Amino acid sequence: MSEISADNAIKNYKKDFPLLQQKMHDRQIVYLDNGATTQKPESVIHAMCSYYGGCNANPHRGAYELSVRATDIYENARERVKKFINARHSHEIIFTKNATESLNLIAYSYGMSNIGAGDEVVIAISEHHSNLVPWQQICRQKGAVLKYIYLEEDGNLSRGDIETKITDRTKLVAVAQVSNVLGLVNPVKEIAARAHSVGAVMVVDGSQSVPHIKVDVQDMDADFFVFSGHKMLSPMGIGVLYGKEALLDAMPPFLMGGDMIDYVEEQETEFAPLPAKFEAGTQNVGGAAGLTAAIDYLEKVGFEYVESVERELIDYALPKLKAMPYIELYGCDSRQDNKTGIITFNVKDVHPHDVATILDAQGVAIRAGHHCAQPLMKYLGQNATCRASFYFYNTKEDVDRWLEALSTVRGVLGYAE
Amino acid sequence: MLSNNHADNHAGLGGLGGVGGAGGIGGLDSIYTELIAEHSRSVENRHRLQFATVSQKGRNPSCGDEITLELQVEDGVIKDAAFTGIGCAISQASTSIMIDLIKGEPVEQARHLADLFLKMIKGEITDDDELEELDEALALKNISRMPARVKCAVLSWRTLQEMI
Numbered sequence: 001m002s003e004i005s006a007d008n009a010i011k012n013y014k015k016d017f018p019l020l021q022q023k024m025h026d027r028q029i030v031y032l033d034n035g036a037t038t039q040k041p042e043s044v045i046h047a048m049c050s051y052y053g054g055c056n057a058n059p060h061r062g063a064y065e066l067s068v069r070a071t072d073i074y075e076n077a078r079e080r081v082k083k084f085i086n087a088r089h090s091h092e093i094i095f096t097k098n099a100t101e102s103l104n105l106i107a108y109s110y111g112m113s114n115i116g117a118g119d120e121v122v123i124a125i126s127e128h129h130s131n132l133v134p135w136q137q138i139c140r141q142k143g144a145v146l147k148y149i150y151l152e153e154d155g156n157l158s159r160g161d162i163e164t165k166i167t168d169r170t171k172l173v174a175v176a177q178v179s180n181v182l183g184l185v186n187p188v189k190e191i192a193a194r195a196h197s198v199g200a201v202m203v204v205d206g207s208q209s210v211p212h213i214k215v216d217v218q219d220m221d222a223d224f225f226v227f228s229g230h231k232m233l234s235p236m237g238i239g240v241l242y243g244k245e246a247l248l249d250a251m252p253p254f255l256m257g258g259d260m261i262d263y264v265e266e267q268e269t270e271f272a273p274l275p276a277k278f279e280a281g282t283q284n285v286g287g288a289a290g291l292t293a294a295i296d297y298l299e300k301v302g303f304e305y306v307e308s309v310e311r312e313l314i315d316y317a318l319p320k321l322k323a324m325p326y327i328e329l330y331g332c333d334s335r336q337d338n339k340t341g342i343i344t345f346n347v348k349d350v351h352p353h354d355v356a357t358i359l360d361a362q363g364v365a366i367r368a369g370h371h372c373a374q375p376l377m378k379y380l381g382q383n384a385t386c387r388a389s390f391y392f393y394n395t396k397e398d399v400d401r402w403l404e405a406l407s408t409v410r411g412v413l414g415y416a417e
Numbered sequence: 418m419l420s421n422n423h424a425d426n427h428a429g430l431g432g433l434g435g436v437g438g439a440g441g442i443g444g445l446d447s448i449y450t451e452l453i454a455e456h457s458r459s460v461e462n463r464h465r466l467q468f469a470t471v472s473q474k475g476r477n478p479s480c481g482d483e484i485t486l487e488l489q490v491e492d493g494v495i496k497d498a499a500f501t502g503i504g505c506a507i508s509q510a511s512t513s514i515m516i517d518l519i520k521g522e523p524v525e526q527a528r529h530l531a532d533l534f535l536k537m538i539k540g541e542i543t544d545d546d547e548l549e550e551l552d553e554a555l556a557l558k559n560i561s562r563m564p565a566r567v568k569c570a571v572l573s574w575r576t577l578q579e580m581i
Contacts, residue, residue: 025443027443349458350506351503351504351506352505353507353566353569354505354507357566358442361445362443374481383503384480408442412454413454413506414451414454414458415458
């Protein structure tokens with residue numbers, strides 16, 4: 001494989017993103033909050049515009065040309081997602097508004113019917129609130145027990161906990177493929193195998209993996225897999241739930257209403273088959289058009305390239321950060337092959353929100369706070385942290401601008417070096 | 418100056434050497450003033466209160482900031498006040514300044530100051546003469562132009578309002 005320089009990225013990709021052309025506080029914007037949401041390329045924005053400008057109608061309903069076009073666009077997106085994550089059937093792809101809704105669908109529909117008193121649910125301490133709170137609440141309602149896989153020193157999930165926490169009483173295991181705080185790829189295939197060995201179902205939150213690494217739901221043998229479009233170049237408001245056909249078939253509907261029925265009588269309803277059973281009401285066809293364009297774009301870039309750029313930026317930034325005595329890093333102790341483009345850090349004595357404000361004044365956007373992972377923050381002994389998260393359009397120059405701004409932070413608050 | 422476009426200038430980490438305080442960094446000097454920076458680091462009002470008569474937790478759920486404000490109120494007068502907790506420079510400075518202002522004051526006056534402060538942050542009162550009583554807390558006036566940080570500045574004042 002030829003060496004790809006991250007500096008080429010600016011020539012190849014930044015130009016495709018209108019927002020990245022902007023200035024922020026008089027300087028070229030440096031956007032390093034891709035873990036929260038990514039920017040959208042021209043082609044995605046265009047796909048949305050041309051849907052609303054030329055094809056907008058309610059899908060699956062009207063017997064007229066526009067409605068047929070809208071239906072085609074929507075169903076084509078499902079087919080595209082199926083290939084993208086290598087699902088077996090396109091009706092195993094359910095559109096939602098985001099990963100959070102997908103996880104709630106699983107919790108309410110599958111969880112409420114299959115988890116009972118004394119059963120156990122196992123999740124990782126590093127889960128985002130969206131893959132934590134639904135399970136916590138289901139367990140409370142049902143009298144089930146929520147157990148946590150904790151971390152090794154290096155930030156990876158404890159191998160011992162994976163073995164011992166998943167037991168014969170475990171009904172469901174839910175783990176993110178990549179932690180949104182630590183950026184480490186978790187061994188979901190192994191965890192799924194462990195879960196299956198005790199008869200539990202495996203839920204994988206792919207919010208932070210799908211945009212950055214090639215995902216194959218059949219290879220990892222996930223029973224359910226979820227992600228949000230907006231973290232992978234798509235518009236906000238379109239997300240995906242993948243579930244194995246047999247499981248989805250057996251589950252009751254989550255939301256009920258139009259388009260998810262076969263027949264409705266006064267006292268009874270026959271629900272539609274998959275995937276319509278889980279897609280009540282008018283769906284986000286514009287979002288689906290954007291998602292299709294995003295997958296097209298991302299596959300053109302190629303995951304090999306995405307991974308190589310993120311790796312290069314991490315390898316470029318970490319030694320420089322480690323040379324700054326007032327920077328504390330989390331999950332970055334040693335070079336790990338399973339690290340994606342996320343760096344979580346703190347500036348000594350300075351609250352993350354002040355760091356973010358001072359960086360913002362210099363045109364650099366990072367995330368500060370608890371990253372919707374408060375139990376992890378507590379586990380790490382932190383109230384909050386700063387997070388810089390890269391995508392393939394970021395460059396070494398972006399890293400330089402970030403570090404340059406970082407070096408001013410303590411001075412602004414009156415601390416000496 | 419930093420406000421120029423340096424996109425093509427590899428000034429590197431050394432490029433900002435010698436920048437003291439917030440001077441020069443796009444508008445930051447109006448927020449992180451020397452006064453705010455000093456108060457944010459000050460430990461003078463940061464401790465438990467031995468003879469507290471009332472104690473109240475204040476939280477900003479979205480950012481995780483959490484303070485505990487303690488007052489010693491006797492005969493309608495705030496004899497002493499202190500706080501503990503964690504938060505950003507703006508919330509910590511705002512709390513410290515507030516305590517300086519209300520210590521020794523009648524509860525009625527503290528209520529009035531809290532009202533005035535919140536009106537300043539909401540941009541409802543902008544005239545410095547009207548805000549004169551807020552004294553050092555006037556240094557936080559510019560937060561009214563920073564929606565992302567308003568909740569940091571008002572945390573302690575809202576907590577105070579709940580207590581008195």
